Amino acid sequence: MALEHAILVSLLEKPGSGYELARRFERSIGYFWTATHQQIYRVLKRMESDGLLDVRDVAQQGRPDKREYSVAGRGRTALSEWLHEPIEPESLRHDLAVKIRGAAFDDPAALISEVERHRQVHRDRLAHYLAGEARDFTGPEAPAAPDAGQELQHVVLRGGIAYERMTIAWLDDVLATVHRLVASHPRT
Amino acid sequence: MALEHAILVSLLEKPGSGYELARRFERSIGYFWTATHQQIYRVLKRMESDGLLDVRDVAQQGRPDKREYSVAGRGRTALSEWLHEPIEPESLRHDLAVKIRGAAFDDPAALISEVERHRQVHRDRLAHYLAGEARDFTGPEAPAAPDAGQELQHVVLRGGIAYERMTIAWLDDVLATVHRLVASHPRT
DNA sequence: GCTTGCATGTAAGAGGTTACATGATTCG
DNA sequence: CGAATCATGTAACCTCTTACATGCAAGC
Numbered sequence: 001m002a003l004e005h006a007i008l009v010s011l012l013e014k015p016g017s018g019y020e021l022a023r024r025f026e027r028s029i030g031y032f033w034t035a036t037h038q039q040i041y042r043v044l045k046r047m048e049s050d051g052l053l054d055v056r057d058v059a060q061q062g063r064p065d066k067r068e069y070s071v072a073g074r075g076r077t078a079l080s081e082w083l084h085e086p087i088e089p090e091s092l093r094h095d096l097a098v099k100i101r102g103a104a105f106d107d108p109a110a111l112i113s114e115v116e117r118h119r120q121v122h123r124d125r126l127a128h129y130l131a132g133e134a135r136d137f138t139g140p141e142a143p144a145a146p147d148a149g150q151e152l153q154h155v156v157l158r159g160g161i162a163y164e165r166m167t168i169a170w171l172d173d174v175l176a177t178v179h180r181l182v183a184s185h186p187r188t
Numbered sequence: 189m190a191l192e193h194a195i196l197v198s199l200l201e202k203p204g205s206g207y208e209l210a211r212r213f214e215r216s217i218g219y220f221w222t223a224t225h226q227q228i229y230r231v232l233k234r235m236e237s238d239g240l241l242d243v244r245d246v247a248q249q250g251r252p253d254k255r256e257y258s259v260a261g262r263g264r265t266a267l268s269e270w271l272h273e274p275i276e277p278e279s280l281r282h283d284l285a286v287k288i289r290g291a292a293f294d295d296p297a298a299l300i301s302e303v304e305r306h307r308q309v310h311r312d313r314l315a316h317y318l319a320g321e322a323r324d325f326t327g328p329e330a331p332a333a334p335d336a337g338q339e340l341q342h343v344v345l346r347g348g349i350a351y352e353r354m355t356i357a358w359l360d361d362v363l364a365t366v367h368r369l370v371a372s373h374p375r376t
Numbered sequence: 377g378c379t380t381g382c383a384t385g386t387a388a389g390a391g392g393t394t395a396c397a398t399g400a401t402t403c404g
Numbered sequence: 405c406g407a408a409t410c411a412t413g414t415a416a417c418c419t420c421t422t423a424c425a426t427g428c429a430a431g432c
Contacts, residue, residue: 009286032285033280033285037412038392064410086302101337111271169350173343226421255384
């Protein structure tokens with residue numbers, strides 16, 4: 001149940017409401033984990049009733065009130081325990097690869113626009129990650145002497161950047177392969 | 189619901205039983221999708237009752253009988269429809285990255301053995317993929333003139349290889365980063 | 377006799393997605 | 405006046421994981 005742990009890490013980095021967490025899951029935390037607001041609100045309630053989180057109602061001007069969560073002592077303990085347990089290395093789940101192999105039983109040319117669309121999404125993500133890296137870690141505004149938390153955030157972000165670059169290069173390989181197939185086995 | 193589609197592709201490549209499918213999901217299909225036998229048997233039943241698959245009972249010598257599935261006409265149609273629909277680009281889910289960011293609130297040194305273990309798993313997977321590539325696509329036993337299906341299987345495998353190489357390089361980066369942190373902020 | 381491989385399942389529970397639902401404020 | 409943003413939730417459904425369950429044959 002890594003969503004709980006991802007929430008604990010995010011709230012330790014900075015307390016916030018369910019809405020704010022959902023936004024973070026679209027951004028920085030989203031480099032390695034995704035979650036929708038529905039999921040987040042449900043898990044936050046459970047974590048609060050389990051005593052992992054503290055809540056504070058915050059009134060705001062010109063905005064709805066919000067419930068600001070922060071990590072309680074038991075939450076910190078729970079996170080620490082999980083950090084010391086070994087976890088299973090991830091396995092890939094890549095729908096697009098299923099499509100690519102499936103194209104052998106259909107028209108491979110139909111793949112091209114789909115692969116191009118995916119490549120564009122990964123290009124956009126890469127640009128977004130690189131902008132974040134420049135802003136927070138390598139640009140002129142970045143801290144001269146980053147602390148441990150910043151170093152660790154940066155190495156995770158470098159992982160996201162490496163993943164997007166690898167994916168774009170692979171999709172180029174896929175496109176070249178499909179173009180070759182279509183050229184050598186034309187279907188008038 | 190890409191599991192159904194992954195099963196359709198695998199059964200088009202070669203008909204087989206639930207058990208055989210489960211083994212394929214540990215191997216070649218496992219490059220991009222995973223599934224346990226429990227999941228597979230359940231989905232096979234549903235797909236059969238939906239008319240996507242045909243079944244044939246096969247008696248065997250020295251082994252239990254098996255139920256061999258193959259793709260029915262409606263299954264082929266269903267796959268074709270899915271192949272022509274756009275799908276969402278994948279988002280990463282990487283528990284280890286949660287741990288890495290979480291290590292800022294715990295002892296970063298405790299990460300080292302975990303990251304090393306993951307790196308070893310990815311090295312093993314890479315070796316396994318490279319052996320498969322040599323056997324099926326680049327070695328002396330490989331077909332001289334591969335067909336479209338083999339070309340597409342190969343490009344998917346190259347994706348798996350690129351992913352493992354990228355991951356190993358990233359985990360080296362993580363280790364170097366953590367070692368630097370531990371050296372500069374020692375905890376006696 | 378024990379382990380591994382072949383072969384098929386059930387059941388409970390956790391996790392995740394999609395659709396629906398509300399209501400205020402700010403900006404163009 | 406409409407769209408976007410902030411803010412929180414419910415309900416139904418599907419998917420996935422984990423534990424439990426059985427039984428034969430082959431090889432050491």
